[in-house]
Amino acid sequence: MTDVLIAGAGPTGLMLAAELALAGVSVTVLDRRAGPGLPRPVGLQPRTAELLDLRGLSPADQVIDGPSGHFAGLPVALDHGVWQTRHPRVLNRTQDDVEAMLAAHAVKQGAVLRRGHEVTSVGTDADGVTVDGLRARWLVACDGAHSTVRRLLGVPFPGRTETYVATLAHIRLAAASDLVPARAAHFSQVTRQVEGYWSMLTPLDDGGHRFVFGTTADQPGRDAPVSDTEVTEALTALYGAETRLGEVYGASRFNDSTRQLTQYRHGRVLFAGDAAHIHPPLGGQGLNLGVQDAMNLGWKLAATVRGTAPAGLLDTYHAERHPAAARVLRHTAAQRVFTAPGRSENVEALREIVVDLMRLPDANRYFSGLLSGLGLDYPGAHRVPDLDLTTAAGPTRLSALLHGGRGLLLDLGDHATPPGFTGQVDIVRAATAGEYRGRLLLVRPDGYAVDPAALTRWFG
Helix, strand or coil: EEEEECCCCCCHHHHHHHHHHCCCEEEEEEEEECCCCCCEEEEHHHHHHHHHHHCCCCCCCCCCCCCCCCCCCCCCCHHHHCCCCCCCCCCCEEEEEEHHHHHHHHHHHHEEEEEECCCCCEECCEEEEEEEEEEEEEEEEECCCCHHHHHHHCCCCCCEEECEEEEEEEEEEEECCCCCCCCCHHHHCCEEEEEEEEEEECCCCCCCCCEEECCCCCCCCCCCCCHHHHHHHHHHHHHHCCCCHHHHHEEEEECCCEECCCEEEEECEEEEHHHCCEEECCCCCCHHHHHHHHHHHHHHHHHHHHHCCCCCCCCCHHHHHHHHHHHHHHHHHHHHHCCCCCCHHHHHHHHHHHHHHHCCCHHHHHHHHHHHHHCCEEECCCECCCCCEEEEEEEEEEEHHCCCCCEEEECCCCCCCCCCCCCEEEEEECCCCCHHHCCCCEEEECCCCEHHHHHHHHHH
């Protein structure tokens, strides 16, 4: 019997598997696919990049011109640097690259990855779960928007159904008009709306283009195949007859459904990522929300499995992450107002006002924190920047001290050890400059600081 089974080897499931294995928990990931998914574009938001940094993972970036990140495609740079981060830009990657990185990381920690295994049955009892005859103490469903686990257990997924279906195609052009963007740039500079079509066309490092488009005319079904004819018609309408399709080398569809589970835990089964919440792909939030779910859940579930978790620790996963996802569902709904084709005169007036508002420093900070995740705190827990530190062993960074996935008591002054300490977390004494100088920080494995006096509440 394994400690934890994870359904789904997307970014959420792989990140969670790595976290559990790092904490010494036996974990097996089941995925029906033979390998990583399509080269679908994703943006790693600054907070996600910070969390990956906590485990020594530093993904590369496809550099784009102009500002990084956006709210509803509005032409205002979001200044992430005001949040004291080492990652002030959205990192442009493809999902298959991210999955390959996280799969290698999870396997290195000791996780078992079983591809080509489609979940067909789930049974639960007071002591654990049984998935296709495999026994485990816990199951975490990370199997996406159409979660098989959710369906098999009959868990409701309330929310709003789709209002549009859009197409994502990776293409090569045989010829391009002057309307085709010459280089990767900010969202607002690569979008077009014309003749009932809307689109975003972005050049890629491999010489191809990422073509996202939709239409106000009759829309194909979510699972309908993408034809060359359909792509050609959209290219011609949006970028002129001089723009000709060479080939389509990957295509899929998505919609703007918005749904969220009422509870993230159902007995011995937990839900994370798109299995727990879905929303329109506006502002590049989906993958980030799932990876952040995994980082929040991993250390809490590991402590529960090991029997070291204080009472109620696992419940804080839902208490913290459900509101975080609800906030994303709200702001992606707001972004729909500005990105919908055929905007009314009233919407255009509102758009102008919001653009002016976003140019004010305090408002820009708000929008930046909202989209990047850097502004997200939990009740009684706040994000700590990746501080430069000087220890007895020499200079280091806070992130390097958390690579092992344990909690950290960071003494930046000369403090007594809090009552109740029995070795639950690492203790490091260091010096730093700035606002944290002289403080005593109790930092959770996911990089959030809590009151040191609450040591036993978080670490037993």
